[in-house]
Amino acid sequence: MDVENKIIRKTEKVCERHAIIIGAGIGGLAAGALLARRGIPVTVFEARRYPGGCASDFTAGRYRFDSGATVGCGFHDGAPLHRLGCELGLVWPVRPEPLAWQYRHKSLHLDLLPGRENIIARFPRSKRFWEEQSKLARLLWQLSADGLPWPPSGVEDILGISSRVFRLFPRSAQLLPFLRRSAHDWLASHQLDTDPDFMRFIDAQLLISVQSTAPSANALYAAIALDLPVSGTWQVEGGIGTVARLLAGSIERDGGRVLYNRKVIALDTAGTRVQAVKTDDGEEFVADLVIANMTPEALDLLQGRAPLDERKTLFSRWSAFMLYLGIDAAVFDHAGANHLQLMASEGDPGEGRSLFVSASPADDLTRAPEGERAVTVSTHSRSGPWFEALQQGRGAYEVMKEKYTDSVLRLLCEQLSEAEGAIRSMMAATPCSWERWTGRHLGVVGGYPQTSLFNVRGPSTGYENLFLVGDSIFPGQSLPGVVTGARRCVELLLSQAGKYVR
Numbered sequence: 057m058d059v060e061n062k063i064i065r066k067t068e069k070v071c072e073r074h075a076i077i078i079g080a081g082i083g084g085l086a087a088g089a090l091l092a093r094r095g096i097p098v099t100v101f102e103a104r105r106y107p108g109g110c111a112s113d114f115t116a117g118r119y120r121f122d123s124g125a126t127v128g129c130g131f132h133d134g135a136p137l138h139r140l141g142c143e144l145g146l147v148w149p150v151r152p153e154p155l156a157w158q159y160r161h162k163s164l165h166l167d168l169l170p171g172r173e174n175i176i177a178r179f180p181r182s183k184r185f186w187e188e189q190s191k192l193a194r195l196l197w198q199l200s201a202d203g204l205p206w207p208p209s210g211v212e213d214i215l216g217i218s219s220r221v222f223r224l225f226p227r228s229a230q231l232l233p234f235l236r237r238s239a240h241d242w243l244a245s246h247q248l249d250t251d252p253d254f255m256r257f258i259d260a261q262l263l264i265s266v267q268s269t270a271p272s273a274n275a276l277y278a279a280i281a282l283d284l285p286v287s288g289t290w291q292v293e294g295g296i297g298t299v300a301r302l303l304a305g306s307i308e309r310d311g312g313r314v315l316y317n318r319k320v321i322a323l324d325t326a327g328t329r330v331q332a333v334k335t336d337d338g339e340e341f342v343a344d345l346v347i348a349n350m351t352p353e354a355l356d357l358l359q360g361r362a363p364l365d366e367r368k369t370l371f372s373r374w375s376a377f378m379l380y381l382g383i384d385a386a387v388f389d390h391a392g393a394n395h396l397q398l399m400a401s402e403g404d405p406g407e408g409r410s411l412f413v414s415a416s417p418a419d420d421l422t423r424a425p426e427g428e429r430a431v432t433v434s435t436h437s438r439s440g441p442w443f444e445a446l447q448q449g450r451g452a453y454e455v456m457k458e459k460y461t462d463s464v465l466r467l468l469c470e471q472l473s474e475a476e477g478a479i480r481s482m483m484a485a486t487p488c489s490w491e492r493w494t495g496r497h498l499g500v501v502g503g504y505p506q507t508s509l510f511n512v513r514g515p516s517t518g519y520e521n522l523f524l525v526g527d528s529i530f531p532g533q534s535l536p537g538v539v540t541g542a543r544r545c546v547e548l549l550l551s552q553a554g555k556y557v558r
C-alpha cells in the first residue's frame with residue numbers, strides 16, 4: 057500500500073497532472089482510458105473486485121450472467137463505442153444481433169428490426185409518425201456527431217452549438233417545435249394516442265431507453281430512443297463485462313492503474329478544490345483532478361452532505377428487480393430471439409408488468425452449461441417500498457422478494473410458455489442489491505428520466521477540479537450514452553487544464 061502511495065506521489069511530481077477516477081463503471085473507465093491515452097497518469101479506484109458496475113457480468117455456479125445491461129449498442133461505424141475503440145486501438149469482440157428484440161403483448165409479437173415495415177404493417181396509421189421520427193433522428197445524429205457540448209458550460213459551448221445549428225439550417229429549425237414537447241403530444245399530433253396497443257408498444261420502448269413513458273418523455277429524446285433498433289444491436293463475446301475489462305486493460309496499457317476492492321470514502325477539500333481522496337483501507341491519495349463515476353446523490357454523501365429530498369428519489373426514480381435464471385436453450389431457439397420484451401395484458405409498464413429478458417448467445421459455451429442459456433430478466437421497480445420493507449426487517453423484505461419473483465415468473469411463463477418447466481436455476485436481486493453492487497444511493501439505476509432537455513446535468517460540480525461522469529449526466533443512460541458523457545467530460549477538463557496544475 058505504501059509503495060502504491062509513493063508511486064502516486066512520485067508520478068505526481070514528475071507529471072503535470074494526475075487524475076483520480078472514483079469508480080470503474082463504463083463512464084469512469086471511458087474517461088480514464090481517454091486521459092491515459094493522452095499521457096495523463098490515471099488511477100481508478102473501484103469498490104468491487106471487478107469493473108463494469110451496471111454493465112458488468114458475474115459468475116454464479118456454472119453460469120456467467122450479465123448483471124444489468126445486456127444489449128450491446130453504439131458499436132456501429134461512427135457511433136460512440138466505435139469511435140472510442142478506434143481512438144484506444146481496441147477491437148471490440150462484438151457481432152450484430154439478427155434482431156434487436158422481440159416485443160410481446162398478448163398475441164401481438166413484433167420483431168424490432170432495422171426496418172419498420174412489420175410495425176407499419178401492424179399499425180398502418182403510424183407510417184407518417186415513423187417517417188418523421190426517422191427524419192428527426194437523422195438530424196439529431198448529425199447535430200451531435202462528435203458529441204454535443206450540452207448543457208453548455210460557457211460561451212465557447214454556446215458558439216459551438218450555434219455553429220452546428222447554423223450549418224444544418226434550415227433543417228435544424230425543424231427541431232424547434234419539439235424542444236419542449238412531450239412524446240405523447242407528438243404521437244397525438246398523428247392521432248396515434250387513441251390506439252392503446254400502439255401506445256403500450258411505444259411506452260415499453262421509452263421506459264427501457266429514456267426511463268419514462270410518453271406523457272412525460274421529451275419528444276426529441278424519444279426520437280433517438282426509438283431509433284435504437286435501426287442502428288443495430290450487438291452481442292458482446294464473453295458477456296457485457298468484456299467492454300469494461302477491455303477499457304480497464306487499455307488504461308493499464310497506457311500506464312494507468314485500476315485498483316479493485318478500494319472504495320473511496322471521503323474527499324479532502326480546501327476552498328473550491330479537491331486535494332485528495334481517502335479510501336476504505338485508511339490511505340489518502342493526492343490528486344490534481346478527480347472524476348467521480350457516481351450519481352450526484354452518492355457524491356453528496358461522499359462529501360458528508362445529505363442528498364436532497366430522499367423521499368422523492370425513493371418514489372420517483374427507477375431501480376430494477378432482477379431474476380438470473382438458467383433456462384433450457386431450446387426455449388430461445390423456439391422464440392427466435394435472444395432478447396424479448398414481455399408485457400402484461402393490462403397496466404402501466406414496470407413493477408413486474410413489463411419484463412426485459414436476455415439470453416446468452418446459443419453458441420457461447422462460456423456462459424452456461426451445454427443445452428442451457430444464462431438468462432437475465434429485469435423489470436423497472438421503485439426503490440421506496442424495498443427499502444421500507446428492509447427497514448421493517450429481513451422477513452418483510454424476503455416476503456416482498458418472493459412475491460415479486462412469483463409475479464415475474466408468472467408473466468414470463470404466460471408470454472413465453474416454453475419456459476414453464478425449463479428453468480434449471482434461479483437467483484433474485486432488488487434495488488437494495490443494486491445499492492450494494494454499485495454504490496448508487498438507494499439503488500437508483502438506469503439514469504435520469506429524460507423528460508426535458510433543459511434541466512440536465514453536465515460534468516461540472518461546485519469544485520473546479522471535480523467532475524461527474526456516468527448516466528446521471530447528459531446524455532444519460534446506456535453504454536453509448538455514458539461514453540458520450542465521458543468524452544464530453546474529458547474535453548471540458550482538458551480545455552480548462554491550466555486550473556489543475558498546482
Ligand SMILES: Cc1cc2nc3c(=O)[nH]c(=O)nc-3n(C[C@H](O)[C@H](O)[C@H](O)COP(=O)(O)OP(=O)(O)OC[C@H]3O[C@@H](n4cnc5c(N)ncnc54)[C@H](O)[C@@H]3O)c2cc1C
Binds near residue numbers: 081082104319538
Ligand atoms: C437492469 C439494467 C439494464 C440495462 N440495460 C442496458 C442495455 O441493455 N444496454 C445499455 O447500453 N445500457 C443498459 N443499461 C444502462 C447501463 O448499464 C448504464 O447506463 C451504464 O452502465 C452506467 O454506467 P456508469 O458510468 O453510470 O457507471 P455505474 O454502472 O454506475 O458504475 C459505477 C462504478 O463505480 C463504483 N463506485 C461507486 N462508488 C464508488 C466509490 N465510492 N469508490 C469506488 N468505487 C465506487 C461502483 O462499484 C461501480 O462499479 C441497463 C442498466 C440496468 C440497471
